[in-house]
Amino acid sequence: MSWRQVDQLPLLALAIIGIIFIRRLLSTLFQDRDQAQVWAKLETVNVPSSGIFSWTRAVVGSILSIAQNTHDGYEKICKVKDRPFVLPTMWTGGAVVVLPPSLLHLLNRPDSELSGFRALVETIQLPYMISDRDIYENVIHFDVIRKTLTKKDVIGSLAATTAEEVDVAFRESWGTAEQWTTVNGWDACGRIITRAALRILIGLPLCRDEMLLEQSRLYANSLFAGTAIINCLPPFVRPLVGSLLAVPAKYYQARCQRLLVPFVEKRIRMWKESKEGDNNDFLQWLIPKCAQAGPEQLEPKKIAMRLLALNTMFIFAMGYVFAHSVLDLYGSPLESKNEFLTGLEAECKRVSTKHHGLSTKEAVDSLYRVDSAIRESMRISDVGVTSLPLDVVSGQVDLGNGIHIPPGVRMVFPTQPIHLDPDYHEYPLRFDAFRFSRKFEGLLESDQQPGERELLTSTTKSFLAFGYGRHGCPGRWFVAQTIKQALAYVILNYDVEITGKPIKRKALLNMMLPPTDAQIRIRRKS
Numbered sequence: 421m422s423w424r425q426v427d428q429l430p431l432l433a434l435a436i437i438g439i440i441f442i443r444r445l446l447s448t449l450f451q452d453r454d455q456a457q458v459w460a461k462l463e464t465v466n467v468p469s470s471g472i473f474s475w476t477r478a479v480v481g482s483i484l485s486i487a488q489n490t491h492d493g494y495e496k497i498c499k500v501k502d503r504p505f506v507l508p509t510m511w512t513g514g515a516v517v518v519l520p521p522s523l524l525h526l527l528n529r530p531d532s533e534l535s536g537f538r539a540l541v542e543t544i545q546l547p548y549m550i551s552d553r554d555i556y557e558n559v560i561h562f563d564v565i566r567k568t569l570t571k572k573d574v575i576g577s578l579a580a581t582t583a584e585e586v587d588v589a590f591r592e593s594w595g596t597a598e599q600w601t602t603v604n605g606w607d608a609c610g611r612i613i614t615r616a617a618l619r620i621l622i623g624l625p626l627c628r629d630e631m632l633l634e635q636s637r638l639y640a641n642s643l644f645a646g647t648a649i650i651n652c653l654p655p656f657v658r659p660l661v662g663s664l665l666a667v668p669a670k671y672y673q674a675r676c677q678r679l680l681v682p683f684v685e686k687r688i689r690m691w692k693e694s695k696e697g698d699n700n701d702f703l704q705w706l707i708p709k710c711a712q713a714g715p716e717q718l719e720p721k722k723i724a725m726r727l728l729a730l731n732t733m734f735i736f737a738m739g740y741v742f743a744h745s746v747l748d749l750y751g752s753p754l755e756s757k758n759e760f761l762t763g764l765e766a767e768c769k770r771v772s773t774k775h776h777g778l779s780t781k782e783a784v785d786s787l788y789r790v791d792s793a794i795r796e797s798m799r800i801s802d803v804g805v806t807s808l809p810l811d812v813v814s815g816q817v818d819l820g821n822g823i824h825i826p827p828g829v830r831m832v833f834p835t836q837p838i839h840l841d842p843d844y845h846e847y848p849l850r851f852d853a854f855r856f857s858r859k860f861e862g863l864l865e866s867d868q869q870p871g872e873r874e875l876l877t878s879t880t881k882s883f884l885a886f887g888y889g890r891h892g893c894p895g896r897w898f899v900a901q902t903i904k905q906a907l908a909y910v911i912l913n914y915d916v917e918i919t920g921k922p923i924k925r926k927a928l929l930n931m932m933l934p935p936t937d938a939q940i941r942i943r944r945k946s
């Protein structure tokens with residue numbers, strides 16, 4: 421299943437499926453009295469109060485209208501009344517409660533009360549995609565990230581490695597020809613990130629295996645495409661067809677496994693003999709952690725699957741951000757594009773000369789304009805309409821105004837409307853590459869209050885792309901460093917033009933579809 425096919429799905433067929441199962445949907449929705457009371461207390465947007473099966477039609481229609489409904493609810497209810505609202509969604513086959521920004525503090529509640537874990541598993545539809553439940557129920561690989569990738573010295577130690585890999589990746593994938601070539605922008609950017617990701621996950625030499633690189637990229641793409649479609653089906657239909665829709669992802673998964681397992685076996689043997697060599701990669705950190713968790717966790721197939729699960733996160737999420745950064749920057753109106761590119765190039769050249777390249781953390785940290793451009797792209801080109809889900813696990817959650825949320829109700833935050841809210845960001849629909857760096861131009865560090873500068877990695881109430889609170893993304897320092905290196909590389913070494921049809925972003929249920937048709941023209945600078 422490819423992204424291009426996702427785009428053209430026969431939505432009519434989905435509507436028919438929805439209607440056939442109307443009775444089933446209704447009984448699912450109203451089987452719990454506590455929940456029914458919650459829905460009754462909250463306002464809904466764009467659902468007619470009368471009409472045949474108006475609610476069910478809203479749930480089925482959410483596949484195409486959820487973005488508009490979320491923006492409307494945010495404007496009319498969250499902003500005006502500071503209250504949550506009900507959003508029909510096929511994702512849960514019913515509704516979610518959308519919370520206003522004033523309730524972001526709920527993200528700091530302990531997991532025993534409010535948890536986003538189940539929602540994450542359902543968002544990516546992992547049970548259909550990964551046969552071994554232990555991989556996503558017992559996320560040892562997340563623990564390793566939290567422990568290692570949040571340390572400044574570890575991030576610093578990876579800067580030279582990613583700088584080297586980014587250079588090799590661009591030379592091999594974007595080429596060194598000084599003549600224009602037209603390429604698919606989504607794939608071209610994905611290839612760079614795939615290489616950087618694999619280098620950090622498994623190191624040399626396997627990370628440069630062309631077959632593994634291509635299969636990993638195809639795996640990530642097919643997993644997220646399959647997931648997007650499964651999410652659009654009524655939940656009770658998913659067990660019937662979910663496994664079928666997961667076939668392409670499972671196919672690429674098996675191909676990647678075949679390449680990875682012998683390599684993992686070798687690295688486990690080396691680790692057991694204490695001959696690790698000088699590997700500084702994720703696999704090296706993961707093996708001892710798995711050994712600690714029990715002998716069954718040292719099974720090479722399981723470790724390879726954990727690597728693949730992470731690799732997919734790297735490739736899709738980082739590829740998404742990198743591709744949009746390039747498209748937003750080079751797709752800006754001519755006048756602002758020239759201003760941005762001149763300013764960015766001047767900064768990249770100055771920092772690169774001062775630090776003899778961009779292969780140290782210190783150098784990358786000084787790229788404030790590049791940092792701002794990527795943050796701005798993440799703000800304007802969100803991956804989802806809502807995110808940061810919370811499920812009530814125990815007790816009831818008091819939202820104020822007499823609203824108590826019982827277990828079984830899912831809550832989310834309207835992250836895209838928040839990012840596009842003019843109260844937080846002036847001219848919010850405009851891509852302004854220097855939005856977050858402009859006011860600090862020419863100021864010395866000593867002239868600034870600590871933490872005053874909004875960096876790509878700063879999670880704030882108006883910038884939620886890396887989450888917020890206790891569960892803020894622990895990979896974001898590594899992500900920021902690597903994408904900054906990649907974008908700086910483009911700015912310094914390539915001319916880029918967006919060609920073809922203007923890129924129009926579309927939402928499929930909650931997901932903003934990636935621009936898989938984007939065409940770009942590239943040539944190496946002389």
Ligand code: HEM
Nearest residue numbers: 536562734737738741808809885886887891893894895899
């Ligand atoms: C541009 C790329 C990425 C974006 C936009 C992103 C965004 C996020 C967001 C929004 C969350 C919070 C989810 C929630 O609260 O529901 C999160 C959590 C997480 N991210 Fe990322 N992420 C990215 C890349 C990565 C990478 C490359 C890694 C691994 C190195 C990673 C590891 C994690 C982990 C382990 C969590 C769970 C944290 C927890 O629950 O304590 N992320 N990420």
